[in-house]
Amino acid sequence: MPFRTIIEPFRIKTVEPIRHTTREERGAALQTAGYNLFLLKAEDVLIDLLTDSGTGAMSSAQWAGMMQGDESYAGARSFFRFEAAVQEITGLKHVIPTHQGRAAERILFGSTLKPGDIVPNNTHFDTTRANTEYRQAVALDLPIPEGTHPEQLHPFKGNMDLEKLERVLAENPGKAPLVMITVTNNSGGGQPVSMANIRAASELCRRYNVPLFLDACRFAENAWFIKLREDGYADKTPLAIAQEMFSYVDGCTMSAKKDGLANIGGFLAVNDDDLAQRCKNLLILTEGFPTYGGLAGYDLEAIAVGLHEVLDEDYLRYRIRSVAYLGEILTRAGIPIVQPPGGHAIYLDAKAMLPHIPQSEYPAWALGLVLYLEGGIRSVEIGSVMFGHQPDGSEKPAAMELVRLAFPRRVYTQSHVDYLAEVLLHVNQLRQRIRGVRMVEAPSVLRHFTARMAPAHNRLIVD
Ligand SMILES: *Cc1c(COP(=O)(O)O)cnc(C)c1O
Numbered sequence: 001m002p003f004r005t006i007i008e009p010f011r012i013k014t015v016e017p018i019r020h021t022t023r024e025e026r027g028a029a030l031q032t033a034g035y036n037l038f039l040l041k042a043e044d045v046l047i048d049l050l051t052d053s054g055t056g057a058m059s060s061a062q063w064a065g066m067m068q069g070d071e072s073y074a075g076a077r078s079f080f081r082f083e084a085a086v087q088e089i090t091g092l093k094h095v096i097p098t099h100q101g102r103a104a105e106r107i108l109f110g111s112t113l114k115p116g117d118i119v120p121n122n123t124h125f126d127t128t129r130a131n132t133e134y135r136q137a138v139a140l141d142l143p144i145p146e147g148t149h150p151e152q153l154h155p156f157k158g159n160m161d162l163e164k165l166e167r168v169l170a171e172n173p174g175k176a177p178l179v180m181i182t183v184t185n186n187s188g189g190g191q192p193v194s195m196a197n198i199r200a201a202s203e204l205c206r207r208y209n210v211p212l213f214l215d216a217c218r219f220a221e222n223a224w225f226i227k228l229r230e231d232g233y234a235d236k237t238p239l240a241i242a243q244e245m246f247s248y249v250d251g252c253t254m255s256a257k258k259d260g261l262a263n264i265g266g267f268l269a270v271n272d273d274d275l276a277q278r279c280k281n282l283l284i285l286t287e288g289f290p291t292y293g294g295l296a297g298y299d300l301e302a303i304a305v306g307l308h309e310v311l312d313e314d315y316l317r318y319r320i321r322s323v324a325y326l327g328e329i330l331t332r333a334g335i336p337i338v339q340p341p342g343g344h345a346i347y348l349d350a351k352a353m354l355p356h357i358p359q360s361e362y363p364a365w366a367l368g369l370v371l372y373l374e375g376g377i378r379s380v381e382i383g384s385v386m387f388g389h390q391p392d393g394s395e396k397p398a399a400m401e402l403v404r405l406a407f408p409r410r411v412y413t414q415s416h417v418d419y420l421a422e423v424l425l426h427v428n429q430l431r432q433r434i435r436g437v438r439m440v441e442a443p444s445v446l447r448h449f450t451a452r453m454a455p456a457h458n459r460l461i462v463d
Contacts (some may be wrong), residue, residue: 002220003036005310006317006318006321007318008410008413009312009314009315009317010059010410011366012273013060015157018046018047019043019044019046020046020177020270020376020434021044021046021376023373023374024039025044026044026376027372027373028200029041029397030372030373033363034440034451034452034453034454035369035452035453035454035455036448036449036450036451036452036453037050037203037369037372037378037379038050038448038449039450039452040174040372041174041379044376045372045376045377046375046376046377047343047375047376047377047412047416047419048378048408049377049379049380049404049405049406049408050378050379050380050406050419051257051406051408052258052344052407052408052409053196053257053258053406054257054263054264054343054407055102055257055263055408055409055411056257056261056263056408056409056410056411057408057409057410057411058250058261058263058302058306059261059265059306059309059410061305061309062261062262062301062302062309063302064419065180065298065301065302065304065305066298066299066301066302067298068298068301069296069297069298069299069300070297071200071238071296072152072296072297073289073292074115074142074289074291075101075291075298076291076292076296076297076300077294077303078300078304079097079276079291079297079300080298080299081300081301081304082095082097082201082267082301082303082304083095083264084268084304085303085304085305085308085453086254086269086307086390087450089215089219089239089242089243089244089245089246089307089311089454090243090252091246091247091298092238092249092251092252092269092270092271093271093273093276093418094269094270094271094273094276094279094280095267095269096267096268096270096276096279096280096283096290096291096293096319097265097266097267097290097291097292097294097295097300098124098142098265098266098267098287098293098294098295099255099264099265099287099293099294099330100255100257100258100264100265100266100285101127101217101253101255101256101257101258101268101407102127102128102131102255102266103132103138103265103286103287103293103294103463104254104255104266104267105127105128105151105164105253106252106321107268107281107282107283108134108178108268108270109131109132109134109135109261109285110252110282111236111275111279111282112177112178112275113135113136113137113177114135114177115131115133115136115137116136116137116138117137117138117173117175117176117177118137118138118139118140118168118175118176118308119132119137119138119139119140119166119176119177119180120140120142120160120165120169120176120179120180121139121140121142121160121179121180121181121182121185121186121215121365122141122142122143122147122158122160122161122180122182122185122188122244123141123147123182123188124139124141124160124180124182124216124286125182125186126386126387126446126448127446128180128182128215128253129136130445130446133391133445134154135443138435141157141192142160142161142164142170143158143160143166143185143188143356143385144157144159144160144161145161145391147159147188147191147245148187148190148399148400149187150336150337150338150339150347150349150351150400150402151188151300151336151339151349153339153340154191155190155192155194155229155230155340156191156192156193156194156197156225156229156230157185157189157191157223158168158182158183158184158185158188158189158190158191158192158193158222158273159193159194159197160181160193160197160201162197162200162201162204165201165204165335166204166222169204169208169347170208171211171442173208176208176210177210177211177461178210178211178213178250179205179211179212179213180212180213180214180215181193181197181198181201181212181213181214181215182214182215182217182248182266182372183198183214183215183216183217183218183219183245183346184218184221184222184225184342185342186217186218186323186344187345187382187387189338189342189345189402190341190342190344190345190347190404191338191342191343192221192225192229192342192343193222193227194198194226194230195226195233195241195245196230197419198214198220198245198248198249199248201248202249211249211250211272212248212249212250213249213250213251213252213253213361214245214251214252214253215248215251215252215253215254216246216252216253216254216259216360217254217258217259218258218259218344219242219245219246219254220238220242220259220310220311220316221259221316221318221320221343221344222343223239223241223245223311224238224316224317224318224319224320224326224343225236225320225343226228226245227241231390235390237311237313237361238311238312238313239311240314240435242311245406245435250270250271250272251268251269251270251272251275252268252269253266253267253268253272253312254268254306254307254324256268256271256303256342257306257308257311258451259311260293260303260306260310261302261303261305261306261307261309261409261410262303262306263300263302264295264299265295265302265322267293267303267424268399271310288289288400296331296345300310301444304346305388307321311379312427315423319343319344319407320343322407322412322414323343323344323346323406323407324340324341324403324418325339325344325417326341326346326416326417326420326421327339327340329421329425330346330348330421330424333424333425333428334428335348335353335424335425335428336349336352338351338400339403341364344406344407345404345405345406345407345415346405347382347402347403347405348364348367348402348403348404348405349350349380349401349402350363350364350367350383350401350402351363351364351400351401351402352367353367353428353431354366354431354434356369356432357434357435357436358436359384359388359397359398359401360384360397360436360438361382361435361438361456362381362383362385362401362435362437362438362439362453363383363401363436364382364383364384364385364401364402364403364437365381365383365384365385365453366434366435366436366437366460367403367427367434367435368380368381368403369460370427370430370460370461371403371423371424371427371435373461374423374426374427374430374458374459375419375420375422375423375426375427377420377423378402378412379400379403379405380404380406380448381399381401381402381403381404381405381448382398382402382403382404383398383400383402383403384398384401384445385439385448385451385453386440386448386458387442388397389445389447391430393444405420430461431461433461433462433463434443434460435455435456435457435459435460435462436455436456436462437453437454437455437456437460438453438454438456439451439453439454440450440452440453442446
């Protein structure tokens with residue numbers, strides 16, 4: 001390509017206004033929301049980086065596909081289009097639609113796990129962990145050592161620690177009904193997993209006769225990183241790389257709200273006939289008939305088109321570049337982030353940025369609140385509020401205190417990112433004056449969604 005500028009590879013056909021608020025209004029909104037960004041009204045947010053899940057913009061081809069949705073209860077044409085799209089990429093035999101990723105997890109774990117079982121994963125996502133623990137099984141995170149050090153560089157920081165995995169499988173025969181690899185590793189910083197790591201994990205699992213599953217939410221972003229960083233893949237298409245990734249596994253769970261480029265949906269895909277039947281039985285009980293699984297026919301169409309568009313090279317180049325661009329500005333300004341930037345998000349390292357706030361006062365949560373107060377930006381804490389509560393009721397600080405700034409797909413442009421960078425630089429100037437928070441009330445599972453918090457020292461920012 002003769003020019004260096006990477007542009008948004010789309011033009012805008014429909015716009016949705018976003019609204020500025022005053023700092024005073026945002027302060028009041030925080031109070032009303034119990035100092036929990038999940039409990040804000042979205043209208044009071046200027047740039048919403050809470051999640052990249054279901055928040056993307058659909059293409060004109062996806063909207064056109066939706067008009068062709070077949071809403072038949074059983075055997076709808078839309079299901080077969082959806083099934084073909086999933087099978088082309090994954091090669092997996094049985095494709096089971098679900099309303100989103102966690103439903104696929106619940107159905108898979110409901111069909112495979114019993115109390116006391118162990119599920120190794122490079123790093124569990126919050127709903128994956130919660131669904132495992134709900135079955136009274138142990139969700140075991142086995143990231144490589146570099147994966148838990150924000151400042152350490154590694155091209156595939158999302159990799160699974162295969163030595164530890166082998167030890168777990170050898171020492172717990174019959175206790176691990178499946179192993180999972182999350183691509184990209186969301187809770188570990190949106191970091192990719194190498195093809196070599198997936199291949200070796202697959203060989204290991206085969207040796208111990210344990211099925212391997214992908215938590216495939218960001219399979220296309222992972223494929224792009226493999227193309228950029230792993231020897232032998234530079235000339236392969238993202239589709240061919242994704243196909244190889246899936247060729248090493250026995251099944252996958254997927255949230256189509258991520259790399260399905262849809263606003264809702266997901267699926268579970270497995271090769272095993274017997275497991276597929278058990279999953280379908282559970283599906284009928286709570287989600288719906290196996291050819292719609294809780295989705296409308298038009299949702300299945302949107303996902304079928306989205307799975308195709310997400311593997312477009314121009315899209316992936318722009319997507320990964322937008323995140324890296326923000327990462328470079330922050331790094332130049334000395335703001336500590338998980339390095340290198342991941343695929344869908346920048347993760348601020350709140351422990352390094354706010355060393356004066358003890359983990360018991362949730363530094364990442366506090367930083368997220370200040371980003372909103374100062375600039376109207378919504379982020380999410382991935383730290384001790386999300387992960388500190390143990391199944392036995394005790395409290396243990398999380399390994400990292402991160403603030404995730406997740407980029408919705410095809411929604412914001414470079415000027416939005418420039419604004420974001422300006423706010424972050426401003427908040428970095430204030431960092432010594434930021435104070436911690438305390439928990440006022442919280443449920444025992446997935447507490448970050450509904451916890452009510454308060455400033456631990458009367459104010460979030462002291463003079
Ligand atoms: C989003 C996500 C899920 C859960 O999917 P939902 O559609 O939100 O239910 C599972 N695993 C990972 C890695 C995710 O990012």
